[in-house]
Amino acid sequence: MSVTQSLKKRNNKLSETANQLELLSGGIFTNGELPTFRKKLESHGSFPLKPKQLEILQINVGYMCNQVCEHCHVDAGPDRKEIMTRETMEMCLEVIKSTGAHTLDLTGGAPEMNPDFRWFVEQASAIGVKDLIVRSNLTIILANKKYHDLPDFFKEHNIHVVSSLPHWTKDRTDKQRGEGVFDKSIEALKLLNHVGYGDPESGLILDLVYNPSGAFLPSDQKAMEQDFKKILAEKFGVHFNNLFALTNLPISRFLDFLIASENYEDYMYALVDAYNPAATEHVMCTNTLSVGWDGSLYDCDFNQMLDLKVKAPITHIRDYNEAILQNREIIISQHCFGCTAGAGSSCQGSVT
Amino acid sequence: MSNNYYDPSDLRKFSSITEWSEELGNKFFEYYGKVFEEGALTAREKSLIALAVAHVVKCPYCIDAYTKDGMQRGITKEEMMEAVHAGAAIESGATLVHGVQMMNKYNKLSM
Ligand code: SF4
Ligand code: SF4
Numbered sequence: 001m002s003v004t005q006s007l008k009k010r011n012n013k014l015s016e017t018a019n020q021l022e023l024l025s026g027g028i029f030t031n032g033e034l035p036t037f038r039k040k041l042e043s044h045g046s047f048p049l050k051p052k053q054l055e056i057l058q059i060n061v062g063y064m065c066n067q068v069c070e071h072c073h074v075d076a077g078p079d080r081k082e083i084m085t086r087e088t089m090e091m092c093l094e095v096i097k098s099t100g101a102h103t104l105d106l107t108g109g110a111p112e113m114n115p116d117f118r119w120f121v122e123q124a125s126a127i128g129v130k131d132l133i134v135r136s137n138l139t140i141i142l143a144n145k146k147y148h149d150l151p152d153f154f155k156e157h158n159i160h161v162v163s164s165l166p167h168w169t170k171d172r173t174d175k176q177r178g179e180g181v182f183d184k185s186i187e188a189l190k191l192l193n194h195v196g197y198g199d200p201e202s203g204l205i206l207d208l209v210y211n212p213s214g215a216f217l218p219s220d221q222k223a224m225e226q227d228f229k230k231i232l233a234e235k236f237g238v239h240f241n242n243l244f245a246l247t248n249l250p251i252s253r254f255l256d257f258l259i260a261s262e263n264y265e266d267y268m269y270a271l272v273d274a275y276n277p278a279a280t281e282h283v284m285c286t287n288t289l290s291v292g293w294d295g296s297l298y299d300c301d302f303n304q305m306l307d308l309k310v311k312a313p314i315t316h317i318r319d320y321n322e323a324i325l326q327n328r329e330i331i332i333s334q335h336c337f338g339c340t341a342g343a344g345s346s347c348q349g350s351v352t
Numbered sequence: 353m354s355n356n357y358y359d360p361s362d363l364r365k366f367s368s369i370t371e372w373s374e375e376l377g378n379k380f381f382e383y384y385g386k387v388f389e390e391g392a393l394t395a396r397e398k399s400l401i402a403l404a405v406a407h408v409v410k411c412p413y414c415i416d417a418y419t420k421d422g423m424q425r426g427i428t429k430e431e432m433m434e435a436v437h438a439g440a441a442i443e444s445g446a447t448l449v450h451g452v453q454m455m456n457k458y459n460k461l462s463m
Binding site: 167168169171172212214216217218219223224227265266269273 | 423426
């Protein structure tokens with residue numbers, strides 16, 4: 001199956017987040033077959049989930065993307081028009097100046113498609129954020145002439161580039177991310193390598209994100225990294241720094257895929273079976289805050305896509321108050337099992 | 353109870369065999385887990401061996417389990433199919449080598 005439009009554009013039932021949440025709370029989770037995430041946390045004394053020190057501010061600058069990946073939890077695509085304005089970016093910059101967060105993580109969609117993307121990066125870089133991440137889907141660099149100089153732009157601002165590559169084979173990558181994406185990704189990686197990215201001497205960091213191209217969980221991150229490094233170097237002469245293994249969370253388009261392919265129950269069983277209490281201590285929402293394109297605040301990018309705003313008196317970046325936000329309870333549902341399976345999963349890869 | 357001998361959802365109930373014989377069940381799973389750990393062979397190599405054997409013993413549960421295990425480890429479909437052929441070659445070889453027995457018997461019985 002290859003998708004060319006977002007669930008939203010297709011008027012798919014799951015584009016209504018209430019339907020996703022209902023599905024994740026029903027069936028095997030109500031008939032007693034599987035425990036809910038809350039029950040699981042309670043049995044390990046980890047409920048309620050509370051944030052610790054804020055370390056990462058993850059900002060979603062818009063859902064527009066040049067790709068329409070089958071597993072996309074953002075339901076991004078060329079037909080999505082939600083985009084962050086410069087005014088909201090200014091509010092984010094104010095917050096960055098005032099918090100002790102050491103990492104700013106820009107995501108989307110394809111963040112580069114936001115017309116104020118470069119301005120935002122320049123401002124953030126001028127503030128002196130320690131780790132300035134851009135989640136680039138790679139193909140954007142080749143999508144249009146105006147993006148061809150992105151590798152140089154990234155280099156100029158010492159951007160930490162994080163990019164997805166689900167497999168080193170063309171068929172597995174293209175199945176998940178679209179026809180022709182593998183070849184273009186390799187080309188883009190070479191362009192990034194060319195300006196110094198991935199070279200341990202250069203200090204320019206290029207990390208890859210591996211997420212399974214199907215209804216299965218990622219295996220050991222270190223072993224996958226070794227395989228990726230060896231094969232990408234031997235076959236394509238491509239180099240990168242670290243590989244982050246991410247679990248696909250059962251929301252949005254990946255949830256749609258799980259249901260359509262009749263893998264949903266098995267997948268949920270696998271996630272629950274692999275529950276790791278040690279991973280719970282380090283789930284992403286405990287050190288990250290997610291900002292939506294309109295400035296709304298969320299516990300994480302996944303909760304953002306489920307329209308679950310933070311459970312606090314403050315829900316917008318303009319009213320940001322760290323003390324009040326730190327005091328909140330994190331909103332959970334069964335999709336959270338994706339963060340606690342095996343070695344755990346966050347935007348920074350395994351957590352244990 | 354289902355009307356089929358094989359039900360895919362039985363695979364995830366595998367661990368329940370310990371309920372009727374805890375000691376033996378636990379010993380088996382402990383042994384099983386140990387076998388598939390990284391050792392003189394890598395966990396990846398063992399996964400491919402398991403996949404080949406799964407086909408030879410024609411266990412649908414094992415085929416499901418080790419196809420998924422292989423995908424999790426990033427094993428390619430070409431590698432998986434070659435492993436299945438390796439199993440099939442041994443299995444057919446084992447049949448065919450008995451052809452020698454047939455030939456021996458034939459020759460012995462012949463004038
Ligand atoms: S996964 Fe990333 S590249 Fe793919 S559609 Fe979603 S936002 Fe775009
Ligand atoms: S899905 Fe979000 S809220 Fe749930 S555990 Fe993961 S990071 Fe936390």
